[in-house]
Amino acid sequence: MAASTLTEVARLAGVSPATASRVLNGSARKPGQDIADRVRQAADSLGYIPNAQAQGLAKSSSGLIGLIVHDIADPYFAAIARGVQEAAREQGRMVLLATTAGAPGDEKEAVAAFAARRADSIVIAGSRSSRTEDTDGNADLAAELDRYCRNGGQVAVVGHPVVGAAVSDGYHVVEVPNEELAASLASELAASRADDDFVIIGGPEGLFTSDDRIRGFQQGLAEAGRPPAEILRSSFNRAGGFEAGLTLAERIKAARPEAGGVGGTGNAGGSKGLCIFAVNDVMAIGAAAALRSAGLRIPRDATIAGFDDIETLRDFRPALSTVHLPLEEIGRIATRSAAGTAAADGTAAPSPVTGRVTLRRSTETAS
Amino acid sequence: MAASTLTEVARLAGVSPATASRVLNGSARKPGQDIADRVRQAADSLGYIPNAQAQGLAKSSSGLIGLIVHDIADPYFAAIARGVQEAAREQGRMVLLATTAGAPGDEKEAVAAFAARRADSIVIAGSRSSRTEDTDGNADLAAELDRYCRNGGQVAVVGHPVVGAAVSDGYHVVEVPNEELAASLASELAASRADDDFVIIGGPEGLFTSDDRIRGFQQGLAEAGRPPAEILRSSFNRAGGFEAGLTLAERIKAARPEAGGVGGTGNAGGSKGLCIFAVNDVMAIGAAAALRSAGLRIPRDATIAGFDDIETLRDFRPALSTVHLPLEEIGRIATRSAAGTAAADGTAAPSPVTGRVTLRRSTETAS
DNA sequence: CTGGTCTGGGAAAGCGCATTCCCACTGCAT
DNA sequence: ATGCAGTGGGAATGCGCTTTCCCAGACCAG
Numbered sequence: 019m020a021a022s023t024l025t026e027v028a029r030l031a032g033v034s035p036a037t038a039s040r041v042l043n044g045s046a047r048k049p050g051q052d053i054a055d056r057v058r059q060a061a062d063s064l065g066y067i068p069n070a071q072a073q074g075l076a077k078s079s080s081g082l083i084g085l086i087v088h089d090i091a092d093p094y095f096a097a098i099a100r101g102v103q104e105a106a107r108e109q110g111r112m113v114l115l116a117t118t119a120g121a122p123g124d125e126k127e128a129v130a131a132f133a134a135r136r137a138d139s140i141v142i143a144g145s146r147s148s149r150t151e152d153t154d155g156n157a158d159l160a161a162e163l164d165r166y167c168r169n170g171g172q173v174a175v176v177g178h179p180v181v182g183a184a185v186s187d188g189y190h191v192v193e194v195p196n197e198e199l200a201a202s203l204a205s206e207l208a209a210s211r212a213d214d215d216f217v218i219i220g221g222p223e224g225l226f227t228s229d230d231r232i233r234g235f236q237q238g239l240a241e242a243g244r245p246p247a248e249i250l251r252s253s254f255n256r257a258g259g260f261e262a263g264l265t266l267a268e269r270i271k272a273a274r275p276e277a278g279g280v281g282g283t284g285n286a287g288g289s290k291g292l293c294i295f296a297v298n299d300v301m302a303i304g305a306a307a308a309l310r311s312a313g314l315r316i317p318r319d320a321t322i323a324g325f326d327d328i329e330t331l332r333d334f335r336p337a338l339s340t341v342h343l344p345l346e347e348i349g350r351i352a353t354r355s356a357a358g359t360a361a362a363d364g365t366a367a368p369s370p371v372t373g374r375v376t377l378r379r380s381t382e383t384a385s
Numbered sequence: 386m387a388a389s390t391l392t393e394v395a396r397l398a399g400v401s402p403a404t405a406s407r408v409l410n411g412s413a414r415k416p417g418q419d420i421a422d423r424v425r426q427a428a429d430s431l432g433y434i435p436n437a438q439a440q441g442l443a444k445s446s447s448g449l450i451g452l453i454v455h456d457i458a459d460p461y462f463a464a465i466a467r468g469v470q471e472a473a474r475e476q477g478r479m480v481l482l483a484t485t486a487g488a489p490g491d492e493k494e495a496v497a498a499f500a501a502r503r504a505d506s507i508v509i510a511g512s513r514s515s516r517t518e519d520t521d522g523n524a525d526l527a528a529e530l531d532r533y534c535r536n537g538g539q540v541a542v543v544g545h546p547v548v549g550a551a552v553s554d555g556y557h558v559v560e561v562p563n564e565e566l567a568a569s570l571a572s573e574l575a576a577s578r579a580d581d582d583f584v585i586i587g588g589p590e591g592l593f594t595s596d597d598r599i600r601g602f603q604q605g606l607a608e609a610g611r612p613p614a615e616i617l618r619s620s621f622n623r624a625g626g627f628e629a630g631l632t633l634a635e636r637i638k639a640a641r642p643e644a645g646g647v648g649g650t651g652n653a654g655g656s657k658g659l660c661i662f663a664v665n666d667v668m669a670i671g672a673a674a675a676l677r678s679a680g681l682r683i684p685r686d687a688t689i690a691g692f693d694d695i696e697t698l699r700d701f702r703p704a705l706s707t708v709h710l711p712l713e714e715i716g717r718i719a720t721r722s723a724a725g726t727a728a729a730d731g732t733a734a735p736s737p738v739t740g741r742v743t744l745r746r747s748t749e750t751a752s
Numbered sequence: 753c754t755g756g757t758c759t760g761g762g763a764a765a766g767c768g769c770a771t772t773c774c775c776a777c778t779g780c781a782t
Numbered sequence: 783a784t785g786c787a788g789t790g791g792g793a794a795t796g797c798g799c800t801t802t803c804c805c806a807g808a809c810c811a812g
Contacts, residue, residue, distance in 0.1 A: 021500070021532075021536045023797095023798055023799085024798065024799060024800095025798075025799090033761080033762085034761070034762045034763075035762090035763095035798090035799080035800095036761075036762060036763080036764095036800080036801080037760090037761060037762075039798095039799065039800060039801085040761090040800090040801095043799090043800085045800080045801085047759095047760075047761095048760095049760070049761075050760070050761090053760090053761085065532060067497055067500050067501050068501055068798085068799080069442070069501065069503065069797085069798050069799070070498075070501040070502045070503070071438045071441040071442045071447060071502065071503055071797090071798080071799090072442050072767090072797070072798035072799040072800090073798080073799055073800075074438040074767095074799090075436070075438045075439050075442055075767050075768065075769090075797090075798080075799075075800090076766085076767055076798080076799045076800040076801080077767085077799085077800065077801095078767070078768095080438060082481075085482075089467065090457070090463055090466045090467050090470060091460070091463045091464050091466065091467035091696070091713070092463075093458070093460060093463070093697055096457055096458045096459075096460070096463040097458050099457045099458065099482075100456065100457050100458035100484070103457060103482060103484050107484075112481055112482070112483065112498060112502070113481070113482045114449075114479055114480070114481055114482075115452075115466075115470060115479070115480045115481075115482050116479065117467070117470050117474075130434055131437075131479060133388070133434050134434050134435055134436065134437040135437045135438065135479070136436065136437070136438055165388075165432055169388045256700075303700050304700070306700070307700045310702070328697075329458070330460055330695075330697045330698065331697065333623075333670050333671070333673070333674045333701065334700065334701060334702075335677070335701075335702060346458070390767095390768055390769085391768065391769060391770095392768075392769090400791080400792085401791070401792045401793075402768090402769080402770095402792090402793095403770080403771080403791075403792060403793080403794095404790090404791060404792075406769065406770060406771085407770090407771095407791095410769090410770080412770080412771085414790080414791095415790095416790070416791075417790070417791090420790090420791085435768085435769080436767085436768050436769070438767090438768080438769090439767070439768035439769040439770090439797090440768080440769060440770075441769095441797090442767090442768080442769075442770095442796095442797045442798065442799090443768080443769045443770040443771080443796080443797055444769085444770065444771095444797085445797070
């Protein structure tokens with residue numbers, strides 16, 4: 019018992035398929051009221067569900083929007099995905115999900131798959147990379163995107179443009195002011211942590227998001243008259259933060275004259291404290307966990323700040339200083355800017371993304 | 386410049402479209418080596434990408450799997466989604482995402498949309514509800530699923546069967562032993578918290594997952610010779626947990642003879658302690674935050690346990706006692722059991738879901 | 753009353769592909 | 783030399799829908 023077709027509905031209603039199509043789907047021509055009623059009645063007496071594939075084939079558009087993320091279980095991407103999903107629903111589209119772990123090769127395949135499904139638009143979240151091992155992948159990805167755009171596809175990239183992508187009118191970038199915000203964070207921290215040394219826990223070199231935030235932070239430090247911070251590189255996730263945190267914990271303990279047992283006086287003696295900036299919240303949490311596992315306490319033995327303001331992490335204690343990013347909104351903006359409507363609106367540029375430095379307990383001056 | 390078609394490739398290669406189709410897509414008939422090479426070469430010189438819509442139309446299958454969740458930004462669903470995504474990739478399919486906030490009406494629409502797109506299978510995560518206001522929605526959803534299955538669709542539901550769904554051979558349920566696990570948790574807690582009273586923070590009545598866990602917990606308590614716990618109902622998310630937590634905080638403070646300032650002696654005086662079981666981790670975190678905001682400390686002034694073992698929450702302190710659920714695996718299992726292959730394998734029932742009670746600091750006996 | 757313009761419905765041609773059927777040809781046994 | 787199965791390619795049909803084009807009738811002005 020296959021699903022019923024438009025033709026069957028038409029026959030039941032005693033009209034031609036053309037007419038049935040016109041009444042059941044938004045067509046320019048509106049058939050007469052009586053006929054419309056008859057068709058609609060026939061349709062739901064048959065439980066008719068239009069075949070989106072056939073519709074797509076005929077109209078060459080699918081009502082699909084492709085979303086590419088590194089990892090859907092990462093709360094950063096999950097938040098963006100929620101925004102995308104929401105905007106998609108507004109537009110009456112569905113979202114197709116692809117996860118790639120950030121490998122440009124996989125992303126290229128995802129784009130090809132979306133193109134095959136004739137997705138109306140593609141949203142690419144997740145940091146672009148300029149690492150040399152990704153050069154080929156980036157080129158392939160750029161070529162694939164280019165082709166997709168030339169065939170009328172719309173793509174929106176969150177953060178940075180894809181390396182080497184040609185600027186076409188179907189290609190939008192949702193700029194996230196990572197650098198400026200990191201600079202603001204640095205300047206605020208420089209003010210409140212006057213006696214601290216700074217150290218940065220970053221992702222692998224070449225990851226744009228990470229690099230931007232590092233650069234911005236250093237710049238903010240410089241403007242505040244502080245020396246540049248040392249940079250520890252590790253992977254862009256919780257594990258990376260943890261690893262770097264262990265390294266830092268060793269140093270902190272080594273630098274302390276007395277043994278660092280629980281109940282120590284902490285950093286009160288005027289020796290310089292350490293303020294850690296992890297380039298994202300998840301890494302910051304990892305680092306904090308590492309410090310704690312080494313018997314150190316935050317903000318007593320070191321202070322720490324992250325970036326993103328992940329919602330799920332907001333109950334973490336001590337509350338994490340960070341930079342708030344409207345992740346969900348970013349997802350919405352990206353989706354809208356890649357919607358056909360945005361292009362039609364012409365100059366209606368989507369509102370730019372704004373973040374906000376949010377200092378909390380994890381960088382508060384020890385009492 | 387529209388995307389190139391099979392016909393164009395065939396023409397370039399000097400063969401018929403039929404032959405081109407046979408070489409480019411896995412067909413039973415394999416054309417000769419020389420011809421195959423010619424076609425393949427023509428294909429990628431043209432940058433040919435098969436039109437999945439047309440393929441789907443012709444084959445009436447789409448390589449799509451639909452995933453229904455309440456909220457993709459909820460780490461519980463995000464984790465399941467990762468598993469689904471992973472399994473889908475193994476099968477060479479893509480996942481279509483729909484979020485419904487748990488409203489059966491929306492879920493019905495999502496199923497219809499998936500059916501329209503001729504998704505090969507549908508995975509429904511997220512608790513079913515038997516609330517009276519959802520009765521109609523549930524019936525609609527069941528009818529829609531039924532139709533989908535009759536048309537050859539496969540559906541897998543995580544947790545509970547959809548209310549009123551007819552058992553058909555395309556309908557699979559991935560059982561999660563919520564009740565048993567909650568009972569185990571209760572029994573372990575009853576043993577380690579010999580002097581505590583128990584209270585349960587549950588979701589709205591009628592939510593199966595919540596109800597099962599509550600029932601199981603009560604049963605575990607009973608088997609341990611404890612009286613049933615009082616049940617506080619609120620919404621099934623962090624906010625609900627927070628709200629219930631505030632209520633409990635009031636009570637705890639009221640029950641304490643001396644004022645509950647910081648530095649109080651806590652619960653040492655032999656008065657009975659309170660052990661809170663929140664039916665999921667996110668609610669537990671919310672409740673913990675509420676207690677903390679009221680100046681109470683865990684596990685000193687109250688102990689608390691959750692359910693799910695959400696990864697992102699694992700760095701929360703005090704570490705949350707909970708029941709570990711292999712969320713990602715659950716997603717994989719659901720996806721596989723809804724794959725055509727699972728049906729083909731016949732008796733190869735997917736391994737059942739097993740959880741594990743995981744006691745951590747949040748329910749540790751106060752030192 | 754007639755010629756013209758609308759209006760609303762139907763017939764038919766694809767959209768891009770898979771697949772069934774058909775046919776020409778080869779190679780082998782008879 | 784003849785008949786046969788077997789092989790490999792092409793023509794044609796259809797998946798379910800949209801949309802252009804066409805046509806019959808209605809309606810108005812002249």
